[in-house]
Amino acid sequence: MLKGKAALVTGSTSGIGLGIAEAFAKEGAHIVLNGLGRPDDIEALRARIAGEFRVTVRYDGADMTRPDTIESMMRKAVAEFGAVDVLVNNAGIQHVAPVDEFPPEQWNAIIAINLVASFHTIRLALPAMKKRKWGRIINIASAHALVASPYKSAYVAAKHGVAGLTKAVALEVAEQGITVNAICPGYVRTPLVEKQIPDTAKARGITEEQVVRDVLLAAQSTRQFVTIGQVASLARYLASDDAASITGAILPVDGGWTAH
Ligand code: NAD
Numbered sequence: 001m002l003k004g005k006a007a008l009v010t011g012s013t014s015g016i017g018l019g020i021a022e023a024f025a026k027e028g029a030h031i032v033l034n035g036l037g038r039p040d041d042i043e044a045l046r047a048r049i050a051g052e053f054r055v056t057v058r059y060d061g062a063d064m065t066r067p068d069t070i071e072s073m074m075r076k077a078v079a080e081f082g083a084v085d086v087l088v089n090n091a092g093i094q095h096v097a098p099v100d101e102f103p104p105e106q107w108n109a110i111i112a113i114n115l116v117a118s119f120h121t122i123r124l125a126l127p128a129m130k131k132r133k134w135g136r137i138i139n140i141a142s143a144h145a146l147v148a149s150p151y152k153s154a155y156v157a158a159k160h161g162v163a164g165l166t167k168a169v170a171l172e173v174a175e176q177g178i179t180v181n182a183i184c185p186g187y188v189r190t191p192l193v194e195k196q197i198p199d200t201a202k203a204r205g206i207t208e209e210q211v212v213r214d215v216l217l218a219a220q221s222t223r224q225f226v227t228i229g230q231v232a233s234l235a236r237y238l239a240s241d242d243a244a245s246i247t248g249a250i251l252p253v254d255g256g257w258t259a260h
Contacts, residue, residue: 001027001028001236001239001240001241002024002027002028002029002085002086002239002240003027003028003029004028004029004030005028005029005030005085005086006029006030006031006032006077006080006081006082006083006084006085006086007021007024007029007030007031007032007084007085007086007087007088007239008031008032008034008073008074008077008084008086008087008088008121008125009021009024009031009032009033009034009088009090010034010035010062010064010088010089010090010091010117010121011034011035011064011090011091011092012031012033012034012035012088012090013033013034013035013036013037013041013042013045014035014037014190014191015188015190015191015192015228016090016140016185016188016190016228016231016232017035017088017090017091017140018045018228019228019229019231019232020088020090020138020140020231020232020235020236021033021049022049022053022232023229023232023233023235023236024086024235024236024239025049025052025053025055025057026053027236027239028053028055029055029085029086029239030055030056030057030058030081031049031055031056031057031058032057032058032059032060032073032077032084033045033046033049033057033058033059033060034059034060034061034062034064034073034091035061035091036061042059042061043059046058046059058076058077058080060073060076060077064091064112064113064117065109065112065113065117067116067120070117070120070121070124071120071124074120074121074124074125075124078124078125078128082128082132083125083128083129083131083132083135084125084128084129085129085132085134085135085136086135086136086137086138086239087121087122087125087135087136087137087138088138088139088140088235089117089118089121089122089137089138089139089140089162090140091113091114091117092113092114092140092192093109093110093113093114093192094110094152094155094192094195094196095107095109095110095154095155095199096151096152096196096199096200096203097151097199097203098150098151098203099151099153102153102154106154107153107154110154110155110158111154111157111158111161114155114158114159114162115158115159115161115162115165118139118162118165119165122137122165122169122180125137126173126178129173129176129177129178130173130176130178132177133176133177134177134178135173135176135177135178135179136178136179136238136239136243137166137169137178137179137180137181138181138182138183138235138238138239139162139165139166139180139181139182139183140182140183140185140231140235141159141162141163141166141182141183141184141250142155142159142184142185143184143185143186143219143252143254143257143258144156144159144160144184145159145160145162145163145182145184145250146163146184146250146252146258147257147258147260149219151200151203151204159184162182163182163184163250166180166181166182166248166250167180167248167250170247170248170249171248174247174248177244178247179238179243179244179246179247180247180248181238181243181246181247181248181249181250181251182249182250182251183231183234183235183238183251183253184250184251184252184253184254184258185226185231185253185254186219186220186225186226186252186253186254186255186257187216187217187219187220187225187226188225188226188227188228188231189225190228193216197211197212197216200215219254219257219260220254220255220256220257221255221256221257221259221260222255222256223255224255226253226254226255230253231253234251234253
């Protein structure tokens with residue numbers, strides 16, 4: 001379905017981004033991986049995806065806090081493939097703390113990686129998409145793009161920002177064959193979530209088991225974690241021609257969390 005197209009997924013060395021990159025490679029897309037990690041592990045990942053799905057897989061270590069490295073990654077990808085046909089803004093970090101104790105450098109990093117980086121990738125991807133009159137931009141936001149939780153002020157602000165960016169850009173490019181949507185997962189058991197369990201326990205003065213039961217899964221009516229595969233399936237659909245009329249949409253995959 002995506003045969004011959006090029007997809008760039010930020011933050012695809014782990015978790016949801018990796019799942020989306022693999023789902024797109026399975027559909028025949030060439031892939032640009034991005035994210036942090038040990039060089040040996042990343043090379044093994046790159047080679048495995050390329051071998052398994054017989055597509056070109058590149059890796060670019062652009063740091064999403066640095067517009068200069070984002071710019072060079074996007075320019076290289078457009079030069080090699082002619083366009084980044086499918087752009088997935090997925091890289092993200094989290095920090096959990098009361099707002100009056102929130103370290104300013106963590107606030108800045110969360111806004112830079114979870115929100116500002118998407119502005120840069122989008123502005124650099126659009127000219128080639130417009131030339132091809134086809135493009136798909138998929139922003140991995142969060143249920144926190146729609147509702148808030150305490151102690152996550154930077155993340156909630158960034159993700160609400162992503163929802164606004166998604167809608168504004170969708171309107172700008174709607175007549176040019178380009179769709180822009182946001183996927184809003186509930187809790188998915190990735191390293192990002194594992195890391196925040198002890199911090200949330202500390203911030204709320206409860207045990208880690210209570211965090212999983214009474215904080216994370218309490219929000220989701222299904223009482224189940226969302227799976228990476230479920231998020232990747234929606235991304236694959238949004239990237240398809242069948243989804244041409246879905247744009248500017250903020251789509252929850254959250255087990256009923258935001259229905260409350
Ligand atoms: P993860 O920690 O498994 O993956 C995050 C990815 O971002 C990694 O590849 C990491 O290397 C990369 N990254 C972090 N800082 C970076 C930087 N400075 N430059 C480049 N890459 C960087 O987390 P995940 O849960 O898979 O999260 C992926 C996205 O999904 C994030 O935007 C997150 O906010 C969102 N999300 C996750 C959940 C969840 O419950 N896991 C829920 C809703 C939304």
